[in-house]
Amino acid sequence: xxxxxxxxxxxxxxxxxxxxxxxxxxxxxxxxxxWGYRRFWLAEHHNMAGIxxxxxxxxxxxxxxxxxxxxxxxxxxxxxxxxxxxxAEQFGTLATLxxxxxxxxxxxxxxxxxxxxPRPAAGARRWRGFSA
Amino acid sequence: xxTARALRRGLDDGEGFPRDVMELIAYLGDDEPGQKVRAIPGxxxxxxxxxxxxxxxxxxxxxxxxxxxxxxxxxxxAALEQAIEVYRQTFRPSEHLEKPHFMMAxxxxxxxxxxxxxxxxxxxxxxxxxxxxxxxxxxxxPVENVVETFDPAIAAGVAxxxxxxxxxSPQTVREALxxxxxxxxxxxxxxxxxxxxxxxxxxxxxxxAEILAET
Numbered sequence: 001x002x003x004x005x006x007x008x009x010x011x012x013x014x015x016x017x018x019x020x021x022x023x024x025x026x027x028x029x030x031x032x033x034x035w036g037y038r039r040f041w042l043a044e045h046h047n048m049a050g051i052x053x054x055x056x057x058x059x060x061x062x063x064x065x066x067x068x069x070x071x072x073x074x075x076x077x078x079x080x081x082x083x084x085x086x087x088a089e090q091f092g093t094l095a096t097l098x099x100x101x102x103x104x105x106x107x108x109x110x111x112x113x114x115x116x117x118p119r120p121a122a123g124a125r126r127w128r129g130f131s132a
Numbered sequence: 133x134x135t136a137r138a139l140r141r142g143l144d145d146g147e148g149f150p151r152d153v154m155e156l157i158a159y160l161g162d163d164e165p166g167q168k169v170r171a172i173p174g175x176x177x178x179x180x181x182x183x184x185x186x187x188x189x190x191x192x193x194x195x196x197x198x199x200x201x202x203x204x205x206x207x208x209x210a211a212l213e214q215a216i217e218v219y220r221q222t223f224r225p226s227e228h229l230e231k232p233h234f235m236m237a238x239x240x241x242x243x244x245x246x247x248x249x250x251x252x253x254x255x256x257x258x259x260x261x262x263x264x265x266x267x268x269x270x271x272x273x274p275v276e277n278v279v280e281t282f283d284p285a286i287a288a289g290v291a292x293x294x295x296x297x298x299x300x301s302p303q304t305v306r307e308a309l310x311x312x313x314x315x316x317x318x319x320x321x322x323x324x325x326x327x328x329x330x331x332x333x334x335x336x337x338x339x340x341a342e343i344l345a346e347t
Binding site for chain 2: 001002003004005006007008009011012013014015016020024027028031032035036037038039041046047048049050073075076079080081084085087088089091092093094095096102103104105106107108109
């Protein structure tokens, strides 16, 4: 069996609130754990009305607290938005509280739609989800 | 640009990425003699670091550093095949990983019937079209046959972006997932599903898990 995981952007459905979206994420994570998913990853995006996972490491902590065994991680943190030391401390804190359950995926995309990073290769536009 | 400024990002962002990744990994490792700055908490935790990407850049970096690599094929699959090849062929074993470890991302919209699965997918199609036309917003409600209302260039762009998608009945999703796994031979897969209704979203992920547990 190939390991399978969840990538969640904490979507905010039209007509629902950000509070709903965050509760949906916790609910999906609990179910995903019971259904055999190996990892539950959250992605960093900013200034997007449809995505509630901007404070990625905070949400990872909540998901880890709401579950027991599933690995929880970033898919990913957009490292150019942060000092490496801050991310090391945040994920170090998570990994200390939840040993052997935390993953750290790193991208270099802007994580927002008005990015001005280097041009991607092969025509791939990096305007959503994880990219480096 | 305003968001970049709010994030205090410089105009050269991305250039320092490899250096920052190595610095971060060092903070999560064991202390080195004479190390002045330490992550507390963080040092010695060896949190597994993955490189995520949608271009050959990430593939090359992950291979060079000997790290696991996840490709954003759920929204930017154009360079998928080439990136896998570059990553597997140029991978250098490291203290983190002996051989290449590749994760592929897929959209899944699974439901009882093909029609229902296709309907769930329309939220994501609308979200992409809205983004490409400069009108991002919350995740739209599903609308039947909504793609027919798109500008043809937008419709083509959305179809290309969502090429790595399995949508439909359990049987259809099973066949689609099997084909993706056979073609790209990932070591792991990660599934995303931007579905408007929470219960339908749960059901889609449950169906996907049942299918994948049998593979």
